[in-house]
Each structure stands twice: as structure tokens, then as C-alpha cells.
Amino acid sequence: MMYEQRYIFEIQNFQKIYHIISESLVVGSGEFGISVTWSRPGDGDIVVTTPSRKSIYYGNKGPSVATDQGQLDHDDTRNTGPENIFWNVTAPTGVYHICFQQYSFSVPSNVTNPITATFQIRRPNAVTQTLTKTFVNGDRIVPNTCNSTMFTYVGSVNYL
Structure with a gap:
């Protein structure tokens, strides 16, 4: 389950009081999870394809049979993430393919203005693994599925 935490700070400066609201997103967690952030504001999307070739993304959030009970708990359309997919039940074993779609950015990615x-x-009893990819062509590719031959592909993980 995803929720926002809000903190309100008061700063007194020259007899004025400023209220600063700081927000942080707390994402869902479970036995197995994959989260993404990106380097500049816009609508980036996580897409994970399960071992049985079921895709989890903004249009198929789950949890359901169609997502192998995985779920996307937040679709960030304006900022830098996070977007998070997780299983709060036992996730199917096998290879998961992980992709990032550049859905909508005010300036498409390019060599001088990439998106990383x-x-x-996150897996039980394991160190958190990090995968990073920098995109330099602003193609708006939104296949809403993921495999190792796609431009949107970032990597794969074997969940045992």
C-alpha cells in the first residue's frame, strides 16, 4: 500500500513565519519488489514482465491473476518517481524482465539531455540490487510489455 507522509516545518525569519511542506512517498513492500526513479521530471513508467509473460504497468496494476498477483502501487506522471511493483504474497519463481518507458517528458531525451x-x-535475505540505464533517444515507445530485445529494456532478475 502506498501513502504520502507530510511534514510541516516552521521557519521564523525576520518576524515572518514560513510553512514548508515536505512530502515523501512511501511505497508498498512485500517479499519481492522492484522500484524505479528517473533523473528529471516527467512521466516515466516501469514495466515488469513476469516469468509467465504477464506484464505489470500503469494499465494493468494488479494485484490479480493477470499480474501474477504483483501490483503497481503508484503511477508517477509528473515527477521523478518512484514507481514500485511488489508482491505481498509469494512471487512466482523465474526470470523477470524490467523496462522503462519514456511516456511523456517536456523535453524528450537526447545526447545533451538524457534520462537515467x-x-x-529487493529480495528476501539479499542485498538490494541496482540497475541503471541512460536513455538518449526520445522515442516514446510504449509497448507495455518487456523483453530483452526491446529498446526500453533495462535488465532481468532471476527470482528463486
Whole structure:
């Protein structure tokens, strides 16, 4: 389950009081999870394809049979993430393919203004694994599936 934490700070400066609201997103967690953040504001999307070739993404959030009970708990359309997919039940074993879609950015990625996607993979009793890919062509590719032949592909993880 995802929720926002809000903190309100008061700063007194020259007899004025400023209220600063700081927000942090707390994402869902479970036995197995994959999160992504990206380097500049816009609508980036995580897509994970399960070992049985079921895709989890903004249009198929789960949890359901169609997502192998995995679920996307937050679709960030304006900032730098995170987007998070997790299983709060036992996840199917096998290879998961992980992709990042550049859905909508005010300036498409290019050589001088790339977008870097950083993924964190969390597994029980294991060190968090990090995968990173920098995108330099602004193609808006949204196949909403993922495999190792796609431009959107970042990596794969074997969940045992």
C-alpha cells in the first residue's frame, strides 16, 4: 500500500513565519519488489514482465491473476518517481524482465539531455540490487510489455 507522509516545518525569519511542506512517498513492500526513479521530471513508467509473460504497468496494476498477483502501487506522471511493483504474497519463481518507458517528458531525451532510470530490486535475505540505464533517444515507445530485445529494456532478475 502506498501513502504520502507530510511534514510541516516552521521557519521564523525576520518576524515572518514560513510553512514548508515536505512530502515523501512511501511505497508498498512485500517479499519481492522492484522500484524505479528517473533523473528529471516527467512521466516515466516501469514495466515488469513476469516469468509467465504477464506484464505489470500503469494499465494493468494488479494485484490479480493477470499480474501474477504483483501490483503497481503508484503511477508517477509528473515527477521523478518512484514507481514500485511488489508482491505481498509469494512471487512466482523465474526470470523477470524490467523496462522503462519514456511516456511523456517536456523535453524528450537526447545526447545533451538524457534520462537515467535507476531500478532497485529487493529480495528476501539479499542485498538490494541496482540497475541503471541512460536513455538518449526520445522515442516514446510504449509497448507495455518487456523483453530483452526491446529498446526500453533495462535488465532481468532471476527470482528463486
